[in-house]
Amino acid sequence: MNSRRVLITGLSTYWGGRLAQALEQDEEIEAIIGVDSRDPTLELERTEFVRVGTQHGLLRRIVEAAEIDTVVDSRLIPDSIVLPAREAHENNVIGTMNILAACGGEGSTVRKFVFKSSAHYYGSEQDDPAFFTEAMGRPHPPRTRIERDIVEAEATVADFAEKNPEVSVTILRYANVLGPDVRTSHTKLLSMPAVPMILGFDPRYQFVHEDDVVSALEHVVANDLRGIFNVAGDGVLAFSEVVGLLGKTYVPLLPPWGTSIAAAALRRTGLDIPPEMLQQMRFGRGLDNRKLKATGFQYRYTTRETVQKLAEHMRLHPVLRGLQEPYRYEREVEDFLRWSPYVRNPSYRKEGRLAPAEAVELQKMLASYGDRLGGGSSSRRQQSQAAIRAAEQAPEPAADGGNGAAALSASLEHYDDLEADEIVGLVDSLESDDLTSLLEYERGHLARPRVISALEGVLTRRRTGDRG
């Protein structure tokens, strides 16, 4: 199944935003809708943002109205420094339940569900294997709240997969993420001048670069991959190696016994080491990433390169600090940029390459094609076509007889020659009836997703605008 209409939950998380940006580049994808309870944090071009939490009734309506076929759930919070445990539970467990309720059941259009999970699912224990494969469950019950949440959320997703066999469900279990733009408890720990460790332990660590996180999500949207996949860069490093690559020293600050008491004392000084991380600093974790690689996915960075990238960023960051202003979402500006016919600047509208005179020509051509295609339909349509003709004062050949049919096919060739971008740029200025017939034609012939979605988009907006 090819994904065409995608809903991203958690659009305002870093991952949701990055995925939307990546999917916007994909011509095959007609519609990208993002939901979140907060404003988006990354600049988006054609993604529609709807501010809604995880109320399943509302989500269900969005899914149904937009005929969503793919839902990507990027909301999961695998790090307890991001949110207090209670809120994280609300988001991770209850939120997932609600989203699944909105996707499943009779008559749902959803055919693919992608769940971004975390390798905290496996935990980190003394008798763990050196490399977890996807088929391994947790050898021990979860110890910390975040781990419990993740296990519970995944159980809900697994249950959903069982009850909705027609939906292809994918779970991605991510190793610890590193990168210049993400703030996790690990980046925080590694940016300390001297990195604290537990005395007598040198755990094995595996990271994944933030770019690989996004491309893995994209890979799963583009391909049909059922099941669970680990996502982690190649190579497992010893923690001392990580610290060495960053050019820092480590201090065995935490005692091997009574570690959590010492960590609690450290919390007072501002260094927050969450309990799931404390486990990892003792026993480490490695993931077997071969299953995803076997599906054709290629990592850009190994674990080592990921750490090196972070080191580069850490050296550069103090120099560049404050140069870039963070993006702020403004509803009105976004609406203007997306929908106003006055937006012509090529950097905002890729299709604005035509000179004004050419645009008028094209507009006429399109109008007349719409006219011919719609020939012989209701009188109201003909009236409106006549009105256009009068308005543009361009005499058109009559749409009757063999002569008309020949002209139609000839002109349709021209229409097919038009670039998708050129057509998209013009649809806003066409009459609704012409658009309807153009849409029918486009569907029957080239079926370029971008053109179809643009036509549909304008039509829907007009219809709702009329009602309002």
Next chain:
Amino acid sequence: MPQSTPVADGGRTSLRMRETVADDLGADRAGLPAVRSGELRRYLPGVEPERQVDDWGRSERVEGLFDRNIVDFYYRYWFRCDVEGVENVPASGGALLVSNHSGALPPDAAMIGKAIKEEHSHPRALNVTVEHFFKGYPGFSMLLPKIGCVAAHPANVHRLLYDEEQLVLVFPEGRKGTEKLYKDRYKLRRFGRGGFVEAAMRAKAPIVPVCVVGAEEAAPIFAHINVLQKLTGLLYTPLSPIFPGALFLPAKIRIRFLEPIPFDDEDMWLDKSLVQTVSQEVRARIQENVWEMVRERKSVWFG
């Protein structure tokens, strides 16, 4: 499909894992990669030549230091190791070495590894499986992986043998072998639950039985000090020249590698009775050879 798989060493932990979402590439309930995962072998991460530590945590630098400064001395001058049949260790491909285990702080693993490095025509690195306990004990946890020790988890053994085609050494007696007293020397303990045979069959790697004589006398245990064990949280705290002291006695160590036992058939490991039979057979062969070597030995110290 088995509900649980005993570990290769000691059999103290068993894995009970439940499957979550139905897995399309297939996997059995024990959590090991399915036999079909052969196709996955080519997706193993490549070697990064700049690194000194491998994915298992083995450090070239630390291992080299340990080898040059300690193992070499013991191998050549202290234990004066004699090696027979080292050609029975395959020069390529995965193989599971199975040995008897002894000594309060067992010197046998290091000596077997050194013997392959010194005497074999194709010197290869040896991965020694150790109890999970060591991963949780400060110090050991840091040092042991660096010198080539790997936790005795069936998934680890499988990956090493099958995917990475390396040499793995297991001591099926586990700690029962090392904690036995001097009076019970050279009487092999139960060989776990046969997990090591299962691992070899599953990976289609041959088993090479190994017999070591002399390690019992190098670090004999006369008694166990239970109070000390409770205080330190160690596996056992023996009364021995090596602990609480720190000296191996200079016994002569002899190592004999026996004929490999090949496993070429698919799915042999599913046959539990076959696994047990092979396990007992391997134990019997090692036991016989150990007794033979003891019988032929004229002196504990000079061989």
